[in-house]
Amino acid sequence: xxxxxxxxxxxxxxxxxxDWEQRGTARNAFLPNGAVILLxxxxxxxxRCVVRRGEYVREGMVIxxxxxxxxxxxxxxxxxxxxxxxxxxxxEGGQSEAVLVALEGSFDRLGRKxxxxxxxxxxxxxxxxxxxxxxxxxTAAPGMPIHDLLSDRKEIxxxxxxxxxxxxxxxxxxxxxxxxxxxxxxxxAILQKVLAPKKIVVTTxxxxxxxxxxxxxxxxxxxxxxxEARYPQDMPRQLLEALDGSRKRPMTDALxxxxxxxxxxxxxxxxxxxxxxxxxxxxxxxxxxxxVLKTRIGTTIxxxxxxxxxxxxxxxxxxxxxxxxxxxxxxxxxxxxKTTSAVIALSSEEVGSQLRSPCxxxxxxxxxxxxxxxxxxLFRLIERGMWSRAAELGxxxxxxxxxxxxxxxxxxxxxxxxxxxxxxxxxxxxxHVHGENPH
Amino acid sequence: MWGTVATLIPALFWGFFCxxxxxxxxxxxxxxxxxxxxxxxxxxxxxxTLWDGSAFLTGLFVGMAMPPGISPFIPATASLFxxxxxxxxxxxxxxxxxxxxxxxxxxxxxxxxxxxxxxSLPHHLIKVTGITNLDATVTDTLNRNVFSHLGAxxxxxxxxxxxxxxSGALGEISAVLLLAAxxxxxxxxxxxxxxxxxxxxxxxxxxxxxxxxxxxxGFFSGDILFAVLSxxxxxxxxxxxxxxxxxxxxxxxxxxxxxxIGILTFLSRTFGSTxxxxxxxxxxxxxxxxxxxxxxxxxxxxxxxxxxxMTKGAETHGxx
Numbered sequence: 001x002x003x004x005x006x007x008x009x010x011x012x013x014x015x016x017x018x019d020w021e022q023r024g025t026a027r028n029a030f031l032p033n034g035a036v037i038l039l040x041x042x043x044x045x046x047x048r049c050v051v052r053r054g055e056y057v058r059e060g061m062v063i064x065x066x067x068x069x070x071x072x073x074x075x076x077x078x079x080x081x082x083x084x085x086x087x088x089x090x091x092e093g094g095q096s097e098a099v100l101v102a103l104e105g106s107f108d109r110l111g112r113k114x115x116x117x118x119x120x121x122x123x124x125x126x127x128x129x130x131x132x133x134x135x136x137x138x139t140a141a142p143g144m145p146i147h148d149l150l151s152d153r154k155e156i157x158x159x160x161x162x163x164x165x166x167x168x169x170x171x172x173x174x175x176x177x178x179x180x181x182x183x184x185x186x187x188x189a190i191l192q193k194v195l196a197p198k199k200i201v202v203t204t205x206x207x208x209x210x211x212x213x214x215x216x217x218x219x220x221x222x223x224x225x226x227x228e229a230r231y232p233q234d235m236p237r238q239l240l241e242a243l244d245g246s247r248k249r250p251m252t253d254a255l256x257x258x259x260x261x262x263x264x265x266x267x268x269x270x271x272x273x274x275x276x277x278x279x280x281x282x283x284x285x286x287x288x289x290x291x292v293l294k295t296r297i298g299t300t301i302x303x304x305x306x307x308x309x310x311x312x313x314x315x316x317x318x319x320x321x322x323x324x325x326x327x328x329x330x331x332x333x334x335x336x337x338k339t340t341s342a343v344i345a346l347s348s349e350e351v352g353s354q355l356r357s358p359c360x361x362x363x364x365x366x367x368x369x370x371x372x373x374x375x376x377x378l379f380r381l382i383e384r385g386m387w388s389r390a391a392e393l394g395x396x397x398x399x400x401x402x403x404x405x406x407x408x409x410x411x412x413x414x415x416x417x418x419x420x421x422x423x424x425x426x427x428x429x430x431x432h433v434h435g436e437n438p439h
Numbered sequence: 440m441w442g443t444v445a446t447l448i449p450a451l452f453w454g455f456f457c458x459x460x461x462x463x464x465x466x467x468x469x470x471x472x473x474x475x476x477x478x479x480x481x482x483x484x485x486x487x488t489l490w491d492g493s494a495f496l497t498g499l500f501v502g503m504a505m506p507p508g509i510s511p512f513i514p515a516t517a518s519l520f521x522x523x524x525x526x527x528x529x530x531x532x533x534x535x536x537x538x539x540x541x542x543x544x545x546x547x548x549x550x551x552x553x554x555x556x557x558x559s560l561p562h563h564l565i566k567v568t569g570i571t572n573l574d575a576t577v578t579d580t581l582n583r584n585v586f587s588h589l590g591a592x593x594x595x596x597x598x599x600x601x602x603x604x605x606s607g608a609l610g611e612i613s614a615v616l617l618l619a620a621x622x623x624x625x626x627x628x629x630x631x632x633x634x635x636x637x638x639x640x641x642x643x644x645x646x647x648x649x650x651x652x653x654x655x656x657g658f659f660s661g662d663i664l665f666a667v668l669s670x671x672x673x674x675x676x677x678x679x680x681x682x683x684x685x686x687x688x689x690x691x692x693x694x695x696x697x698x699x700i701g702i703l704t705f706l707s708r709t710f711g712s713t714x715x716x717x718x719x720x721x722x723x724x725x726x727x728x729x730x731x732x733x734x735x736x737x738x739x740x741x742x743x744x745x746x747x748x749m750t751k752g753a754e755t756h757g758x759x
Contacts, residue, residue, distance in 0.1 A: 005677075357491065358533035363631075363688020366735075374739050393736065394743025410533075 006228040007238035010370040010424050012403045014168050014231045014324070018043050025179050026172075026279055026292040029307055033103050033297030035078050036088070036335035037063065040096035042143040044070025051095060055082045059108050063099050066132065068148040072145040073135035077276035079105040091320055091327035091334055092141070093423070098335065101298070119269045120219040124154075124194050127269060134268035135338075137274045139260040140222040141321060148267065149255060149432035150194050158243070159197040161188060161262055164205045164227060164234040172279040175292040180263055181212055183270075187262030189220045190269050195255060202259075203239060205229045231324065232401040238370055246310045260341075275338055278286035282308045285347035295336050301343045302332030306435040314430045316348035324402040365414065372399045375404035375414050382417050390421070398422060441494030443629060443678070444499060446620035451503060453616055454609035456560030458507035462609035466502035469543075472518040473498025480527030493532050494522050500540035500679065501700035503545070503610020504718075511675075513551050517543040537725045538685045541675070541718050548715045558606040563621050571586055574598040600668040611674045621677040630681040633690070637697025638676040638704070643667065645705040653709050666708065675717040676700065685725045689738075692731040699724045 030145075040046035047064030057076040064074030080101040088098045119127065132147040140162075161184070163173050169396055177184060188200060202212060204226045211223060227233050227242055236256050241247050260278060267273040276297050283290035288309030295304060301320065304309065319326045320340050365375035373394050381390040398418050405415035447452045454462045481487045488494075501518040521543030544631035548555050564571065569580075577598045586593055599605050603613030611617070624630045643663045648663020667673070680686065680700055687696050700720045707716030 224655065358531065360533045360684045361688060362683040366688055372742055374735065377736060377739075392743065393740055394746060397743065397746050 005242050006227065006230050006233060006240045007370060009372050010368045010403060011230040011232065011238075012078060012368050012407055013229070014166065014406070025118045026175050026294045028295040029280075029295045029299060029304060031078060031103060032299040032303050034083070035076075035080075035101045035103075035296060036300060036333065037074060037077060037099045037101060037298040038088070038090070038096050038335060038337055039064040039074055040094075041074065041091070041100065041297070041337040041339060042070060042072040042137045042145055044068055044072075044145070046096050047071055047074045049085060051076075051082050051085075051099060053082055053085060056080070056105065057082060057101060058105075060276060062135075062274075063101075065147070066135075070145055070148055072137050072143075073133060073274070074099075075135055075274040075276050077103055077298045078103050081106060091329045114271045114273075116270055117272055117355065120179065120193075122269070124257060127190060127194050131265060131268055134273070136261070136264045136268050137275065137338050139258045139264065139278065139339055139341065141325070141339050142258075143337075146257075146261065149257075150191075153195060153252060153255055155198075156253050156255060157198050157249065158373055159188070159191060159195055159200045160239060160243070160254060160256040161200070161202045161259055162224075162234055162239060162256050163259050164203055164239075166205055166231040166233050167324050168304045169281065169283045170322055170342050171281040171283070171292055172341045174334060175281070176279045177212065177259050182389050183266045184259050185212065185220065185222070186270060187264070188222060190265050191255075191257075191262065192220055197255070199223065201225050201243065203227060203234075205233065205242070218290055229405060232370060232399070235370070235401055237399070276425075278336070278338060278340070280304060280336055280340060281342045282344075283342070284315070284319075284344040285350045286311050286313060286345040288312050297336055297338060299336050299387035300328070300333050301336065304336070304343055305332065305345065311345060314349060315345035316351040317346045319344040321347065324406060326402070354363055356412060359410055360411060362409060364407045364409070368403040370401060370403065373398060375418075376412075379412060379414050379417055382421050387421065387425070392423070395421065396425075440496050442471060442627065443624060444492060445498055446623050447499060447503070447610070447678075450613050450616035450620060451499070451610050453603055453613040454507070457563070457603065457607055457612065458559070459562060461508035461559075464505070464611065465505040465509050465514045466499070466510050469502030469505065469514035469518045470495060470498035472515035472663075473501070473522045476519040476522030476527065477521070480523050480531065484527070484531065484532070488531060490531060493526075497521050497526070497540045497543065499610075500674075501543040501547075503674060504540075504544045504608050505528075505610075506555060506607075507609045508559060509554055511556070513547050517547040520546050526527070533684055534611060535684060536728065537722055538679050538682050541679050541721055541725075542636040544671075544715065548718070560606045561604065564604055570595040571599055571604050573602070574604065587664050592754070597664055597668070599667065606667075607669075608671060608674075611671050614668045614673055617673045617677060630678070631683075633693040633695045634681040634686055634700075635677050637694055638666065638680060638701045640702025641698040642672075642676075642705055645702065646709075650709060668719065671705065671706075671715060672717045675721055676704075679718075680721045681726075685727055685728060687731040687735070689731075692728075692735060695731060696710065696724050696728065699727065 032410055039049060045067045048067050049064055051063045051240045057063060059076060059079045059082060061076050062073055063076050066073050078101055080103045082099055083102045084100040085097060087095050089095050128147045128150050137143040138146060163177055165173055192200060200222045202222055202224050204224065206226050206229050211296055232238055238247055239256060240254060264275050276295060278297060279292055280295045280305050281292045287305065291308050293307065318329045320329055320334060320343055321327060324345060359376050361376065369375055378390050378393060400415060400419045402415045408414060428438055473494045477489050481489060501521060502514055505514045521539040525537055525542040526535045526539040550636045574595055578593055578595045582593055601614050604613055625632045646661040646663050646666045648659055650666060651657055687693050703718040703720035703723055708718060
């Protein structure tokens with residue numbers, strides 16, 4: 001199905017890295033010898049640790065209990081001994097406790113055929129509380145626990161399963177849909193039972209080819225809509241704008257999740273498996289053999305890169321999550337979390353010159369801003385400390401998509417300035433414009 | 440910057456071919472003056488920016504606007520003034536409010552009006568009077584094969600204007616090479632197409648409607664082709680007016696800016712007495728850019744407050 005649907009204003013065409021052809025299926029990554037399991041892999045507060053050093057943990061055992069709103073259960077992804085519990089800094093800023101588990105003992109689940117739970121007789125509350133117990137969170141940052149999202153909404157207008165990956169180097173969702181299409185569909189069916197949405201849409205980008213096993217056997221009527229390959233088409237506001245043709249729909253009338261979230265829902269409900277694995281695409285110009293790996297949560301990115309043949313040359317920059325909205329990391333011990341979709345090692349040619357030169361007022365940032373802001377003006381205001389003026393000019397609507405920073409020929413640190421500014425104004429309802437950033 | 444320099448080289452070399460050493464010397468002098476200015480400013484500001492190419496380009500533009508055979512002192516002073524006072528004194532690249540190259544050209548026009556309008560014919564045309572053979576052949580062929588079918592008749596002389604077989608400033612005479620350069624730059628998104636389009640559109644319409652009046656020909660008889668192809672109009676409107684630093688970036692802003700330049704150029708060309716009307720027109724519209732930017736800011740503030748109003752509606756729907 002070809003269509004030229006897209007959002008109205010701004011946006012960029014990101015070409016670098018899209019030619020990476022990895023159309024095969026995902027590989028299972030080796031089990032890590034040690035897992036670094038963060039107790040904060042979700043939007044809310046860090047989970048409370050319930051294990052002690054030296055304790056033996058089984059695969060899938062709860063090691064952290066959800067603590068308040070937007071917090072989620074944390075399970076051990078491998079069986080083993082708790083070697084240490086220590087604070088580590090997070091790539092997105094802040095700190096969290098992490099449980100270090102050294103692989104030991106036997107797997108309860110691996111290699112065994114589990115039975116299928118019949119979820120159709122389960123009620124809404126039962127499904128939601130099961131999802132809470134299994135620690136399922138939306139796999140898009142910041143990792144909203146699915147039970148918080150679901151208990152807020154009922155009989156909504158639209159459920160969007162967003163398979164668009166318009167940032168370069170991201171392939172995990174596409175690969176998951178190819179490998180586990182039927183399972184994702186079953187996850188969608190479970191969500192349909194809970195939410196009773198009027199319409200279910202799977203959104204894809206024209207740059208990717210996704211074949212969904214669209215069956216109406218279970219009474220699930222899913223529509224596949226493909227969009228122009230334009231960034232940031234996968235942002236909530238841009239998605240709704242392109243689907244509805246307007247911005248009238250309130251955010252609470254729609255639920256937007258990733259296919260991997262639907263897959264986690266399937267696993268949690270049907271095979272009673274907590275969220276301990278995910279698909280991660282490992283790529284970038286500095287990676288020898290790019291691949292999508294099925295990875296245990298807590299595996300370090302160094303282990304994954306090693307599994308992809310290591311580096312071609314010294315990487316100029318390591319990024320997790322995506323080159324535009326992700327975070328730079330500076331060592332190889334950063335662990336995979338429930339929301340880590342990609343590990344990207346960029347070569348120095350891909351990074352290019354980072355030398356900042358003065359703004360020549362070319363106006364390209366205005367052109368590409370999907371929220372129709374004036375990034376260069378906002379940047380000048382922030383630089384001079386005129387924050388309230390910047391807020392008046394709509395800084396709060398900035399989604400930190402990074403389009404302006406990508407296009408800027410003078411390499412001005414626009415996105416860094418906006419994200420710092422938005423973080424420091426938390427609590428003033430500025431970042432809460434559409435409830436996307438609920439820390 | 441260096442890319443822009445590269446695209447201008449063919450037009451420059453056509454000038455060198457036509458005028459020989461009398462074209463090479465002013466260009467070298469202009470670029471030299473610009474580089475000296477940049478080095479002085481770099482020293483004062485403790486920020487070495489010679490390699491960004493912006494000073495070189497300014498010098499090149501100033502040089503290209505000079506009549507061949509002019510004393511090298513004039514282009515050198517003009518571009519030194521452009522780079523050090525107009526650009527450097529306002530804070531360097533990105534902070535100047537007036538296009539430095541145009542300011543340099545205007546500086547020369549105002550200080551040495553006689554020397555600046557001493558045009559001469561290209562070397563290979565000195566013995567030719569009136570229209571060249573090339574023009575006569577091309578015009579004749581076109582008239583016989585194309586225009587006669589359309590019931591039109593192209594008078595001679597336009598192909599000389601287009602190819603640069605005419606007198607004029609050393610870098611401005613070859614319209615076709617300048618147009619080719621601008622096509623490359625627009626395709627590479629170095630310059631925006633909007634501003635030249637608005638300038639051409641408004642200037643052409645005005646010339647067509649009222650241009651004949653001063654010659655006593657009545658309305659709607661102006662000669663658009665002659666007006667567009669002669670003088671510094673192409674170089675100024677294609678390369679200097681769309682300079683991003685000194686032009687607006689919003690759609691409405693670009694329209695007002697471009698149309699304003701078109702109107703002012705037409706007025707000074709038809710009813711004024713100075714040469715270089717288009718250069719002054721752009722400088723005058725440069726003055727309006729901060730005000731146009733303020734209009735954009737006001738519009739984005741309106742949008743922001745609308746968005747906040749919408750969000751408030753959403754909050755009552757139960758968003759955390």
